[in-house]
Amino acid sequence: MSRKRLYQLHSTLGIFSSVFLIIVGLSGSFLIFGREIDQLLDPEEFVIQSVGTRKSIDSLREELRKKLPPHILAGWLIPEHSYQPDQVWVHFLDSETKEESVILLDPYNGSLKGKLKEDRSDSFYGWMLFLHYTLFLGNTGYVLIGLLGMIFVFQGISGIILYRNIWENLFRLRTLESIRTFFSDLHKLAGVFTLAFNLVLGFTGAWWNISTTINTIINGFPAQELGKFLEDSISIDSMIQGSTSQIQDFKLGFISFPHHKNGDPVVLYGTENENHPFRSRFGSYIVFDSKTSKLQDVWNLKEQNFVYSILDSFRPLHFGTFGGIFTKILWVILGLAPGVLSISGLAILISKQSARSSRKKEKAFK
Numbered sequence: 001m002s003r004k005r006l007y008q009l010h011s012t013l014g015i016f017s018s019v020f021l022i023i024v025g026l027s028g029s030f031l032i033f034g035r036e037i038d039q040l041l042d043p044e045e046f047v048i049q050s051v052g053t054r055k056s057i058d059s060l061r062e063e064l065r066k067k068l069p070p071h072i073l074a075g076w077l078i079p080e081h082s083y084q085p086d087q088v089w090v091h092f093l094d095s096e097t098k099e100e101s102v103i104l105l106d107p108y109n110g111s112l113k114g115k116l117k118e119d120r121s122d123s124f125y126g127w128m129l130f131l132h133y134t135l136f137l138g139n140t141g142y143v144l145i146g147l148l149g150m151i152f153v154f155q156g157i158s159g160i161i162l163y164r165n166i167w168e169n170l171f172r173l174r175t176l177e178s179i180r181t182f183f184s185d186l187h188k189l190a191g192v193f194t195l196a197f198n199l200v201l202g203f204t205g206a207w208w209n210i211s212t213t214i215n216t217i218i219n220g221f222p223a224q225e226l227g228k229f230l231e232d233s234i235s236i237d238s239m240i241q242g243s244t245s246q247i248q249d250f251k252l253g254f255i256s257f258p259h260h261k262n263g264d265p266v267v268l269y270g271t272e273n274e275n276h277p278f279r280s281r282f283g284s285y286i287v288f289d290s291k292t293s294k295l296q297d298v299w300n301l302k303e304q305n306f307v308y309s310i311l312d313s314f315r316p317l318h319f320g321t322f323g324g325i326f327t328k329i330l331w332v333i334l335g336l337a338p339g340v341l342s343i344s345g346l347a348i349l350i351s352k353q354s355a356r357s358s359r360k361k362e363k364a365f366k
Contacts (some may be wrong), residue, residue, distance in 0.1 A: 003162065010158045011349055017151050018342035020135065024148065027132040028201070029335030032320060034125035035084065040112075041124055048083050050108030055103045057255070060086070063110030064103065065232065069094045072228045076255040081283065085113045087120075091226050091259065092215045097227045131211070134354050142211050149206025152338070159191045181350035187344040194337035204314040229258040230266065230290050233360050238293055239266060243286045246298045247272050253281035267297040272302050278321040283312035 120126025134141035258264035320331030
């Protein structure tokens with residue numbers, strides 16, 4: 001492809017994706033500290049004041065049975081920090097649609113802290129997450145975000161090709177010359193210094209959305225039929241105890257309960273190395289029969305091909321959690337890069353178009 005055609009494609013894709021990339025970049029920055037913002041906005045729901053030892057999952061299940069209408073358990077998120085509530089996805093059987101909600105639960109005393117919609121869009125974090133991954137367009141938006149991620153990766157690579165001589169004047173930002181010159185320098189500076197970040201975020205975001213879409217196309221959506229396929233007498237605690245003997249130092253992060261199909265298993269997701277900066281909280285899993293509690297499968301990330309470790313690292317890389325508070329703050333700042341690149345790119349194109357129009361007028365009057 002010629003340099004001119006590459007520039008035209010770079011510009012066209014930039015115009016098409018500019019507004020979307022600004023939204024995705026800003027929402028991503030807010031998401032880095034989204035849970036903390038929830039705690040500030042509504043401490044009654046999102047901050048745990050209790051201290052001591054967590055109750056067992058079986059005990060907490062019993063508390064839910066006492067305090068909630070008849071329901072089906074779907075998922076159980078164990079919080080990363082002790083001051084955060086558990087999040088439990090339940091389907092209520094007393095509604096015609098078997099409405100799904102997220103129950104915020106104090107794991108120390110079993111009290112109910114609050115209730116959210118299934119997608120958590122009535123919390124700040126959930127609303128931003130929904131915007132970030134779907135643009136409020138449902139499955140169409142999910143696919144679109146995947147494509148935008150690939151466009152973002154292409155823009156970064158094509159930008160380096162187009163401005164391959166930028167290294168000669170890398171730190172130049174001419175503020176006293178023309179608007180076009182200023183935005184051109186700003187565009188190059190922002191593009192170079194955020195290139196690695198943009199490639200990582202664009203690729204990881206695209207991978208999640210596109211791979212999930214392809215998997216859905218191949219396997220279809222989960223069955224819509226809902227049922228209670230886990231007896232109250234089945235102990236989740238025994239499964240948790242058994243998981244530690246299967247994977248050394250296993251740290252539980254999420255429990256998936258059978259609720260779409262009779263015979264589906266109980267799956268415990270967690271990590272085998274919680275101190276590894278590039279491990280997610282859900283990279284390993286252990287599968288148990290939901291009828292007999294017998295072990296069915298063990299997936300220990302540590303024993304798998306390194307490719308799976310790379311895929312698992314996408315989560316801390318995408319959200320900037322691998323370096324603690326420093327990388328989280330840095331990721332918030334870098335999340336502004338798509339907006340800076342989009343606005344400066346549009347300004348360059350507008351100024352070029354304006355210059356062309358001026359030249360045409362000058363020729364017309366000669």
